[in-house]
Amino acid sequence: MNKVSRLLTGILLISLLIFSAGCSAGSLFAPKPYKETQFLMDTIIEITAYGPGSEAGTKAAFAEFKRINELTNRFDETSQVSKVNQAAGKEKVQVDPDVIAMLKLARSRSEQLDGAFDVTIGALTELWGIGHKEDFVPSDAEIQARLPLVNFRLLEIDDQANTVFLPKAGMRIDLGAVGKGYANRKAVEALKAHGVKSALVNAGGDVRIIGKRPDGQPWRLGVQDPRNSEGIAAKLSLSDWDVLETSGDYQRFFIKDGVRYSHILDPRTGYQPREVASITIVANSENHVDILSTAMLVLGVEKGRELLRQYPGTEAIFITTDGKKVITSGLEGKIEL
Ligand code: AMP
Numbered sequence: 008m009n010k011v012s013r014l015l016t017g018i019l020l021i022s023l024l025i026f027s028a029g030c031s032a033g034s035l036f037a038p039k040p041y042k043e044t045q046f047l048m049d050t051i052i053e054i055t056a057y058g059p060g061s062e063a064g065t066k067a068a069f070a071e072f073k074r075i076n077e078l079t080n081r082f083d084e085t086s087q088v089s090k091v092n093q094a095a096g097k098e099k100v101q102v103d104p105d106v107i108a109m110l111k112l113a114r115s116r117s118e119q120l121d122g123a124f125d126v127t128i129g130a131l132t133e134l135w136g137i138g139h140k141e142d143f144v145p146s147d148a149e150i151q152a153r154l155p156l157v158n159f160r161l162l163e164i165d166d167q168a169n170t171v172f173l174p175k176a177g178m179r180i181d182l183g184a185v186g187k188g189y190a191n192r193k194a195v196e197a198l199k200a201h202g203v204k205s206a207l208v209n210a211g212g213d214v215r216i217i218g219k220r221p222d223g224q225p226w227r228l229g230v231q232d233p234r235n236s237e238g239i240a241a242k243l244s245l246s247d248w249d250v251l252e253t254s255g256d257y258q259r260f261f262i263k264d265g266v267r268y269s270h271i272l273d274p275r276t277g278y279q280p281r282e283v284a285s286i287t288i289v290a291n292s293e294n295h296v297d298i299l300s301t302a303m304l305v306l307g308v309e310k311g312r313e314l315l316r317q318y319p320g321t322e323a324i325f326i327t328t329d330g331k332k333v334i335t336s337g338l339e340g341k342i343e344l
C-alpha cells in the first residue's frame with residue numbers, strides 16, 4: 008500500500024470505530040442528525056449535530072478547524088508555525104493570538120509532564136517523518152544530533168507583542184498534539200453559539216460532546232482495538248464526561264523488520280515509546296486534559312496513572328502493546344471490555 012492510502016486507511020478506521028452509536032437511537036421517529044465529515048489536520052473530522060442551528064453551527068465549527076489548521080500546519084510552508092520554524096535561530100515572528108494561546112498551553116503542559124511532552128519536538132518528528140516520508144528509520148547519530156534542539160524551555164513567547172522565537176537554528180515547533188483539541192474546543196463554542204444543544208465532534212480520536220442525544224440517551228463510543236482495525240476494544244457511554252481523547256501507536260505508523268514505528272516519540276530519547284499501544288482519557292472539559300493522552304502514551308501505565316490523579320474526575324483506559332487492558336477505578340462498571 009502506498010503512503011497516502013495507508014495513512015487514510017488508519018485514520019478512517021479510527022473515525023469509524025470511535026463512533027457515536029446512532030444505531031441504538033431507539034425509535035424510528037428519532038430526529039435525524041446533520042452530519043458532515045472533512046479531512047483536515049491530518050485526520051478525519053466528523054461532526055454530528057441535532058436540532059435547530061445544526062447545519063449552520065457545523066459549518067461554523069468546520070471553519071474553526073480550517074482556520075486553526077491553516078495556522079498550525081507544519082507541512083504547509085506558508086502557515087504561521089512554518090514561518091516560526093523557518094525563522095529559528097534568526098528572528099522572532101509575529102503570530103495570531105490563537106497560536107500564542109496554543110503554545111502557552113503546550114508549554115505549561117510540557118512543564119507538568121516530566122519531559123514526556125515537548126511542543127518543540129518538531130526537529131525529531133521532522134527527521135522521522137512518520138506518515139509523511141517513505142518508511143525511514145534514522146540512524147542513532149542523526150537522532151542524537153537532533154535531541155539538543157528539543158527543549159520547550161528555550162521557546163520565547165511574548166504574549167504582549169504576540170511574537171514567538173526559536174533561539175537555535177534547526178529548532179521546530181510541532182502543534183500536532185495540540186491543534187486538534189484546541190480547534191475542537193473552538194468548534195464546540197461555534198456550535199453552541201448557533202444554539203446547538205446536542206452534538207458530537209470527533210477529530211480523529213479527540214472527541215467532545217454537547218449535551219445528550221435527542222432521545223435523552225448518552226453518547227456511546229467505541230475505542231478501537233489498536234491491533235485490529237476492525238475491532239472495538241472497549242465501549243463506554245459519555246454520561247459523566249464530555250471529553251474523550253485517544254492517542255495510539257496505530258494512528259500513524261509503519262512496520263519495518265517487524266518493528267512498529269509510530270508518530271508519538273519520547274522527547275527524551277528521540278525514539279517511540281513501546282509499553283502502551285493506546286490510551287483513552289475521559290474527562291469533563293473543566294479538567295483541561297488537552298494533550299495529556301500523548302504524554303501518557305510516552306509515560307506508560309504506572310506513571311500515566313499517577314499523573315492522572317492530579318486531574319480529579321478523569322479516567323483512562325490503557326491498552327498495552329502486549330494486549331493488556333488497564334482501566335482506572337472510576338471506570339469500573341461503566342465500561343464494556
Ligand atoms: P496525538 O495523536 O494527539 O497524540 O498527537 C500526536 C502528534 O503530536 C504527533 O503526530 C506529533 O506531531 C506530535 N508529537 C509526537 N510526540 C510528541 C511528544 N512527545 N510531545 C509533543 N508532541 C508530540
Ligand code: MG
Nearest residue numbers: 184213253254
Ligand atoms: Mg490528541
